[in-house]
Amino acid sequence: MPKKNILLLAGDGIGPEIMAEVKKVIDWFNVNKKLSLEISEELVGGASFDENGTPLTDQVLFKAMDSNAVLLAAVGGPKWDDVEFSKKPERALLRLRKEMRLFANLRPAICFEELVSASTLKPEIISGLDILIVRELTGGIYFGEPRGIEHIENGDRKGINTHVYTSKEIRRVAKVAFDLALKRNLKVTSADKSNVMEAGLLWKEEVQKLYDDSKEYKSIELSHMLADNLAMQLVRNPKQFDVIVTDNLFGDMLSDEAAMLTGSLGMLPSASLSEKDKHGRIRSMYEPCHGSAPDIAGKGIANPIAMILSFAMALKYSLDFDEESDLLNEVVKEVLKDGLRTADIMEQGKKQVSTSEMGDAIIAKLNNKI
Numbered sequence: 001m002p003k004k005n006i007l008l009l010a011g012d013g014i015g016p017e018i019m020a021e022v023k024k025v026i027d028w029f030n031v032n033k034k035l036s037l038e039i040s041e042e043l044v045g046g047a048s049f050d051e052n053g054t055p056l057t058d059q060v061l062f063k064a065m066d067s068n069a070v071l072l073a074a075v076g077g078p079k080w081d082d083v084e085f086s087k088k089p090e091r092a093l094l095r096l097r098k099e100m101r102l103f104a105n106l107r108p109a110i111c112f113e114e115l116v117s118a119s120t121l122k123p124e125i126i127s128g129l130d131i132l133i134v135r136e137l138t139g140g141i142y143f144g145e146p147r148g149i150e151h152i153e154n155g156d157r158k159g160i161n162t163h164v165y166t167s168k169e170i171r172r173v174a175k176v177a178f179d180l181a182l183k184r185n186l187k188v189t190s191a192d193k194s195n196v197m198e199a200g201l202l203w204k205e206e207v208q209k210l211y212d213d214s215k216e217y218k219s220i221e222l223s224h225m226l227a228d229n230l231a232m233q234l235v236r237n238p239k240q241f242d243v244i245v246t247d248n249l250f251g252d253m254l255s256d257e258a259a260m261l262t263g264s265l266g267m268l269p270s271a272s273l274s275e276k277d278k279h280g281r282i283r284s285m286y287e288p289c290h291g292s293a294p295d296i297a298g299k300g301i302a303n304p305i306a307m308i309l310s311f312a313m314a315l316k317y318s319l320d321f322d323e324e325s326d327l328l329n330e331v332v333k334e335v336l337k338d339g340l341r342t343a344d345i346m347e348q349g350k351k352q353v354s355t356s357e358m359g360d361a362i363i364a365k366l367n368n369k370i
């Protein structure tokens with residue numbers, strides 16, 4: 001089997017603790033499924049700043065660009081609060097996303113049956129939830145020009161950001177959403193503010209046009225929803241959705257809202273993907289949705305599942321190991337069914353385990369599948 005390179009960037013806080021559990025899982029797949037996954041590890045974020053004076057060295061960036069997949073745990077923490085803005089640990093993430101041209105951010109919101117009670121919503125609303133938000137990540141108001149703060153007359157000031165999208169940017173992210181819907185439940189909801197924004201109207205028209213022009217998407221049901229209504233529908237009846245596609249700004253908010261539906265931040269993975277380059281390669285980075293959790297770092301109690309499920313997404317979307325990805329998702333469910341819980345998802349009557357005990361339990365379940 002051809003070798004595939006995975007770059008591991010553990011970062012700060014709980015990053016190294018949860019990455020250690022993923023390494024056990026990668027080793028297991030190499031030994032037992034002969035996947036030939038070659039891993040290398042580098043510093044990123046605050047850890048890189050401490051060593052190299054920058055949160056991301058060029059050498060690590062080039063290595064990331066050259067990998068079949070990057071797994072990043074988390075960066076940041078109070079230790080670097082006073083570091084100048086351009087050297088802050090979080091700048092590493094923005095640079096990686098920008099240089100690797102990761103324009104499509106995939107955030108699943110899945111409610112594990114065993115964790116229904118962790119949600120603030122009623123069990124019947126949340127049980128069985130499995131939706132995927134596709135957020136445009138490199139355009140829109142966070143990057144549009146002109147931007148800045150200007151002095152105007154009478155000592156007043158003006159803050160400016162520009163919400164701008166081209167047809168091409170809209171179509172390429174909509175294509176990702178349609179292609180994913182073909183592998184899921186054949187439903188795409190596009191969210192915009194076409195009622196008040198020209199860029200929103202273009203968004204709606206281009207998504208519809210791509211759908212109308214493409215024979216392969218005919219089996220998909222496409223609908224458009226205003227982003228504010230979608231925010232409301234997400235808490236009213238989230239199971240009406242399958243794939244949601246939206247821009248950078250609305251995606252930022254809607255994906256956080258969707259993550260909280262499930263009530264357990266330590267469980268949610270994410271993927272960011274580029275377009276195919278001229279060699280047909282897609283660059284990709286996989287991360288848990290949570291941050292570096294400095295409040296619990298070093299205590300051995302962090303939940304490694306979001307990180308492990310991020311690797312499961314890498315198996316599916318970058319490494320072409322669909323079966324192995326399904327297997328990993330399945331054993332995580334089994335471990336939860338057995339009643340094992342890290343502190344963040346602990347409930348009465350369940351067994352509390354440490355970070356490494358959770359990793360070991362997942363490996364034990366994998367061993368049962370040989």
Ligand SMILES: NC(=O)c1ccc[n+]([C@@H]2O[C@H](COP(=O)([O-])OP(=O)(O)OC[C@H]3O[C@@H](n4cnc5c(N)ncnc54)[C@H](O)[C@@H]3O)[C@@H](O)[C@H]2O)c1
Nearest residue numbers: 073074075076077266290291292293294295296302303344
């Ligand atoms: N992608 C990233 O690397 C990323 C994302 C968000 C925040 N951050 C950074 O992380 C630092 C902390 O940010 P924050 O506190 O707002 O968010 P956070 O996600 O790190 O933590 C929020 C809360 O959730 C808990 N938590 C998070 N992940 C957990 C896990 N796997 N297991 C158990 N509990 C978990 C934390 O203990 C904390 O109470 C900041 O420096 C922030 O900039 C980094």
